Amino acid sequence: MSRVQKIIHQLALKPHPEGGWYREIYRSAESVPPAGLPPRFGGARAFATSIYFLLEGSDFSAFHRIRQDELWHFYDGDGLTIHVIDKSGGYSRKKLGRNPDQGEAFHHVVAAGDWFGATVSSGGFALVGCTVVPGFDFDDFEMAERHTLLQLYPQHRDIIARLTRS
Incomplete structure (x- = not known):
């Protein structure tokens, strides 16, 4: 069994x-009622x-987006690159990993509503954590459609083609 297969098995990961x-490793027991959330949320969310x-x-x-900020934390592996197209159409990338002297960080925040995706920096593997506040709900998740992103951001054609599935 490879190291990656071991991690998938030990952590009970699924596609x-x-x-x-x-x-999912944590979901707070308490939630924020709809009245306490911005109107973009359709119901209560875990803290x-x-x-x-x-x-x-x-x-x-x-490429996908959610309605909340998402904090990424690096744990293990070869590093990861987060690719972001922000609300104004600007593209940026942030490298996560254990080598700050090589421009890698241990964490990064993706702002609510920004389109983002990720790739493994060296083709190996990366294990990270993602924390969402208020808590994640699949109702807040939108997968990008290639043709829609290309119409909105034609200047980012190469990365959009690389990080979309349809």
Whole structure:
């Protein structure tokens, strides 16, 4: 069994719709009622949620967006690059990993509503955590459609083609 297969087994990870592997590891017992949330949320949300997320090889996290900020934390592996197209159409990338002297960080926040995806920096694997506040709900998740993103951001054609599935 490879190291990645061991991690997937030990952490009981399952396939994620955006690519990679995940498992929710925390969901607060308390929630924020709809009246306490911005109108973009359709109901109550847990105070916070957190998952393990693993990417390997040439697999990628496809462009998607959620209604909350998402804090990414690096745990293990070869590093990861988060690709972001922000609300104004600007593209940026942030490297996560254990080598700050090589421009890698241990965490990064993706702002609510920004399109983002991820790739493994060296083709190996990366194990990260993602924390969402207020807590994640699949009602808050939108997978990008290639043609829609290309119409909105034609200047980012190459990365959109690389990090979309349809």
